[in-house]
Amino acid sequence: MTTFFQLVVVGISTGSVFAIVGMSLVLVYRATGIVNFAQGVFAVVGGLVTYSLSQHMSLVLAGLLAVLVTAIVATGVAVVAVGIRGRTTHLASLIITVGIAILAEAVLLAAFGEVPRSYSAISDRAWNVGGVLVQPQYAALALVALLAAFGLTLFLRRTIVGQALVASADSPRAAELIGLNLRSIAVIAFALAGALTAVGGVLLAPTVPVSYSSGLTITINGFAAAVFGGLVSIRLALLGGYVLGVVEQLVVGYVDPQYNLIIALVVMLVLIGWRSRGELAV
């Protein structure tokens, strides 16, 4: 039974990362209607930049700078992904972000090499809770995911900017009529989501080393978490991340580590099928 709880604890920690990426995807989708295929790349940028900077400065400062750098990168991604007004459809934007994800692999490979990178965790001690080891790093990830879910929900519901984000995806025409600049809206959403995902990446790297090609799997897992909430619900994306993380860890522990990604993908396919029942073609 201890093994089971240990797996659940690890699952909640990796699931927190999926949840963070999932919520970022939800934020971007609710503001722009775009599914950002390059979202996982931001986690990789966060982790790898932190690793490089930590050679020259303290880890905390490196992490903060990495989040800032990622937010700036995300602004650039926003401008390209939104594309040309009135011409670029949301599906075209998705394919553009696929292109950005491919391009990002090239840039990351050139800048950081192909070796997966990791650095020291917040603390190398672990709390022993009835035989189950809980590392402070896991707790930090779970905490960030919870705070992000809480903060994002408040932000989208209670603030003017949050309302503007939601409005511009609900009805772009009406949003423009009342004077919202759709491109600025997209930039805000992408930058915010990029920073959030980067925080996830910075905290993830000590437990799971990241490399230039980790982005794809992170995006897929984050998307699966987001689909849990139909791409629009922050809370369900959080829950989806936890469920996915725990299921994956149980598969690793009890079935076969090789099937870890396969199970995640099958779960995602089932979720997609369940979520899109309402939007049938005919």
Add this chain to the structure above:
Amino acid sequence: MTAIQERARRKRRDAVVRVVGVVAATAFACWLPFQLDSGDVSLYDRMGLYALVATGLTLLMGFAGQVSLGQGGFFLIGAYTSGLLTVGLDPDSRLVDPNAGIDPVLAVIAAPLVSAAVALVIGVPLMRLRGHYLAFATLAFALIAWSLLYAQDRFTGGQYGVTVTKRLELLGHQMTGASHAALVWGLVGLALLLSTTLVASRVGRALQAIAVNEPAAAASGVNVAVYKLQLFVFAAALAGLAGGLFTFYAQFLGPEDFVIVLSLLFVVMVSIGGLGSFYGAVVGAVTIVYVEHKLRELGTRETLLGWDLPPQGPSILSLGVFGLLLITIMLFFPHGLLPGVIGGLRSLRRRLRPGSRT
């Protein structure tokens, strides 16, 4: 002669011109590899293999409006189907029994059938999806197929792959090198003939109706779901056939030949030629293979424009160029690079013509 008769006559004439054109081009494409040296033949062969996949995908994307990021998965299934059937499904008897597998010709025929069967099964739920859901679901399918290579490494050899020593023999003639390339391009011609005939038929008109306005097509009695599923299965079969032939081209199957980026590359090929353009898909495949080859040459150099290239130079260059290409095409030429450029040239010529006003 009435107008209707006139139209029917013109249609028959168009069909004849189309068939003769494709047959002539195919004959040339099959003759060409015998004139090339062996390095170029290999490149030319790969172009043909990818052109088969791209032809199916352009049909699917252009006429059913379905973006598939998973064609690499069907390519993989086709390749491993023919490869494993040839060396023998039972991993224990492979090494001891030289007659463990079946005839390579049968194995190649099985490849598109298995891919099509898989497409039929997953297509029923998948073809109900649209937009980003479909894109992610097809990508997930390709990733699952790829992960299974590692998870089922007893059968697939995992990262060490499978070596296929048997050669493909047709009518007592070994299909290697130039004759393999000729076979592949002959099949490309056949696929083009089938696809263009399909599009020019009643089925094609239904497909075009779906592409333009799905609800309207459905309201006019077009069974949208069935047509989409048929296209999906057909595209998968073409990808599977290409995979099956790839086995006897590479004579080795390993996960590196089926990386997930390949699925995305097929989308780049199709978007170069324009969605729904068959000749464009062939041009796209030829372009991408050629560019990749040139980038590989550039990337393996020590330095490039004064920069020291790391050992991963080829990957960096090809990923970078293809990423940029996809972004540029989707931003500026959403209807295809080739149609966009041709249209641009035409309007330029119209403007430059003396005495014309714009």
